[in-house]
Amino acid sequence: MPKTDTILSVKSLRYFLQLIDTMNYTQAAQILGITQPALTQQVKKLEYAIGAPLFGQMGKKLYLTEAGKEMESAAVELLSTINGVISDIQEYTQADKGNISVGVMDTLQADVFYEFLRFFHRKYPEVTFSVDYYDRKELWRRLDTNLIDLAIMYLPDNTKKEETNLRHQYNHHDISSDRLVVLTHKTTVEAGETYPVSRFINRKWIAYPDDFYVTHLMYELFGKKHKPDISMEIASTKEMVQMAEVTDYDTYVTQSYYDIHKDEISLTPIYLQGEHDFHISYVYRKGKLEIPRMENMLKEFEMFLDKRLDSSRLLREVKQK
Incomplete structure (x- = not known):
């Protein structure tokens, strides 16, 4: 030697x-x-x-x-x-050290996740997080190529069926439910009510770009025979709503966004028939469970969500009494 x-x-x-x-x-x-x-x-x-x-x-x-x-x-x-x-x-x-890389869908309100991060950081201060926002396509690419450990996104995602098998390659867990809210200038509708899509076929829209998840939901609601008449595409939800308010165009957002910003919005919120709930979920490759800090963080996240759900249920029961 x-x-x-x-x-x-x-x-x-x-x-x-x-x-x-x-x-x-x-x-x-x-x-x-x-x-x-x-x-x-x-x-x-x-x-x-x-x-x-x-x-x-x-x-x-x-x-x-x-x-x-x-x-x-x-x-x-x-x-x-x-x-x-x-x-x-x-x-x-080690379960209590290291970095976890998280990707968040760019149209998503991830308040619950950030609430969890504050809780988790107090308990495990040496686990650091890198959080970036991406569109749906880029999120899946980064998950597939192991560039991020965890994705926060909307599910179900029908656009992903041909690209990967979610059930076999990934695990996912629902964080909360969400739904689509139409914000309209129409004066013949009442806030919070549900209406057939036919009443909005001739409306002009300000919308998210085509590759945004909620845009696909709108296309599904309008069906193959009709397509929303989109006059302008804007990637920023805030700018999209502001532009709709100063024009005659309608727009759409998620319920989670509307609930946070409803005091700033003057348009009338309604729902479309055929619209169904979707979920804000976290998704990760199954192999990530072999990493102790990931396994620990995911267990803590599930317990955090369970406690949060129990607290919400208890609050509702108290209000009903």
Whole structure:
């Protein structure tokens, strides 16, 4: 076995870099908590393994030789790689450390999820989260390619049938139910009532782009014979509603969005016949359960949702009494 296999250890590289920081054997040894002879011995072993002196001396001052400069760059890179691998392994095997990457559908109000994150962070402060917003197509792509650990999206998603088998490759859990709300200028309807689609076929609409989940729901409601007459597409829900309010056009949002912003909206909310509830759900690849922090987080999320549901049910019962 070559001598470099035993000499180029993490310890020797760390000692070497500490000596570079101080350029003083006594100070470096004190910082490392070892004796000066022990440090000197490690450096000499390293020089013997390399086959060249790493330090020179001018008077009482140390300086790095050309070989030392090359070794410094290599040592920094090697230690960085080793520390990164160790960190990754520790994060992979520990339930209370590491990062979880989450993708959220860009038209979705994820208030319940953020409420859970605040609760979870207080309990597990060393588990960090990266949260980004994507459209439905990009969410599935990132799930399929393992770029995110968890997706918060609407289900059922009929557009995904040909791309993946949700039942076999993924697990999912419902967070809450949602539904489609039409916001209209019509004065012949009453807020909160349900009307046939035929009463809105001749209306003009401001809508989300075609690849948005709720746009597909609108197309399904109108059927193959009719299609919403869309005059403008806007990706931002807030801007879409504001534009509808200053024109004669109708629009549509989710119930969760309307409930939060209803005091800011002047249009009349109604429902269309044939419209059905859909779910805000979290979705993850089944293999993610092998990662302790993911398994722990998902268990905590399920318990959080169960407690939240119990609290809501109790509140309703109290109000009914």
